[in-house]
Amino acid sequence: xxxxxxxxxxxxxxxxxxxxxxxxxxxxxxxxxxxxxxxxxxxxxxxxxxxxxxxxxxxxxxxxxxxxxxxxxxxxxxxxxxxxxxxxxxxxxx
Amino acid sequence: xxxxxxxxxxxxxxxxxxxxxxxxxxxxxxxxxxxxxxxxxxxxxxxxxxxxxxxxxxxxxxxxxxxxxxxxxxxxxxxxxxxxxxxxxxxxxxxxxxxxxxxxxxxx
Amino acid sequence: xxxxxxxxxxxxxxxxxxxxxxxxxxxxxxxxxxxxxxxxxxxxxxxxxxxxxxxxxxxxxxxxxxxxxxxxxxxxxxxxxxxxxxxxxxxxxxxxxxxxxxxxxxxxxxxxxxxxxxxxxxxxxxxxxxxxxxxxxxxxxxxxxxxxxxxxxxxxxx
Numbered sequence: 001x002x003x004x005x006x007x008x009x010x011x012x013x014x015x016x017x018x019x020x021x022x023x024x025x026x027x028x029x030x031x032x033x034x035x036x037x038x039x040x041x042x043x044x045x046x047x048x049x050x051x052x053x054x055x056x057x058x059x060x061x062x063x064x065x066x067x068x069x070x071x072x073x074x075x076x077x078x079x080x081x082x083x084x085x086x087x088x089x090x091x092x093x094x
Numbered sequence: 095x096x097x098x099x100x101x102x103x104x105x106x107x108x109x110x111x112x113x114x115x116x117x118x119x120x121x122x123x124x125x126x127x128x129x130x131x132x133x134x135x136x137x138x139x140x141x142x143x144x145x146x147x148x149x150x151x152x153x154x155x156x157x158x159x160x161x162x163x164x165x166x167x168x169x170x171x172x173x174x175x176x177x178x179x180x181x182x183x184x185x186x187x188x189x190x191x192x193x194x195x196x197x198x199x200x201x202x
Numbered sequence: 203x204x205x206x207x208x209x210x211x212x213x214x215x216x217x218x219x220x221x222x223x224x225x226x227x228x229x230x231x232x233x234x235x236x237x238x239x240x241x242x243x244x245x246x247x248x249x250x251x252x253x254x255x256x257x258x259x260x261x262x263x264x265x266x267x268x269x270x271x272x273x274x275x276x277x278x279x280x281x282x283x284x285x286x287x288x289x290x291x292x293x294x295x296x297x298x299x300x301x302x303x304x305x306x307x308x309x310x311x312x313x314x315x316x317x318x319x320x321x322x323x324x325x326x327x328x329x330x331x332x333x334x335x336x337x338x339x340x341x342x343x344x345x346x347x348x349x350x351x352x353x354x355x356x357x358x359x360x
Contacts, residue, residue, distance in 0.1 A: 008111025015118035174316035
């Protein structure tokens with residue numbers, strides 16, 4: 001039963017990868033990368049149950065955090081060209 | 095574990111996997127970026143939720159269950175933020191959304 | 203003070219649940235870490251109604267179940283749209299004014315809208331939300347919605 005869940009996740013992963021390759025804009029690719037990250041996190045949790053090693057859940061937790069940070073970091077890099085200079089956005093909007 | 099719980103968790107995992115595939119399929123099928131985000135949000139909410147619920151029923155009352163709940167909460171709080179940042183960046187970058195006929199984008 | 207205590211307890215419980223070990227040394231280390239984080243947060247002035255909103259504790263029991271129900275409902279609708287061969291979408295952008303007063307309430311509202319499949323908050327500010335809806339009806343559904351009223355209720359400013 002976990003194998004069935006893992007298989008469904010693999011299919012979804014393949015579809016998301018197709019979108020990441022097709023693009024066409026950088027935002028499409030980022031959204032696809034975000035989805036891949038989500039599915040990879042679920043996959044880790046599934047594998048933990050499949051192999052009877054619940055330590056995998058800790059990895060899934062960390063992966064979920066990294067997924068969020070990764071998306072926002074790439075977004076920021078794409079927008080400003082570097083990761084420094086906090087508050088640039090806030091200044092512009094006031 | 096009772097049979098009823100087993101069946102319930104099986105249903106949850108099957109439905110969660112199906113919703114994940116539907117969301118990813120929508121990611122391919124939708125015509126423009128903004129509508130693709132809607133499709134991806136199915137994977138991110140119902141797919142994740144049902145799969146975690148299915149695993150939660152398997153785990154029973156233990157630290158594993160607590161960690162699954164933590165993953166779920168982290169997801170429900172953090173993922174909309176990433177989505178919002180993505181969409182906002184796309185719009186401020188000038189990526190025009192595809193709108194239904196009769197909807198004027200200059201109204202925004 | 204209430205918020206500092208509650209933050210400390212939450213952090214310590216978080217430590218224990220993540221570690222899963224109950225040796226005296228690790229329990230003491232957890233207490234020390236939780237205390238250190240509480241003191242640092244106090245120095246940074248981030249423990250207030252916004253940083254640690256315990257006034258919204260009612261939301262957990264009263265708002266979240268309702269939100270989960272809404273998510274399930276709209277996820278079902280969006281799934282049917284995706285699987286429909288005609289792909290009946292009519293994307294719209296809607297603007298409306300949220301009724302929340304605090305930043306936490308606004309963030310909760312924006313997050314809830316994004317979390318519900320079929321609607322995404324594109325821009326969020328005190329005066330105006332810009333929401334992208336997958337169909338006309340889902341776009342119109344966010345204006346003066348039940349969600350808005352419920353969040354205003356759990357917000358803690360009566």
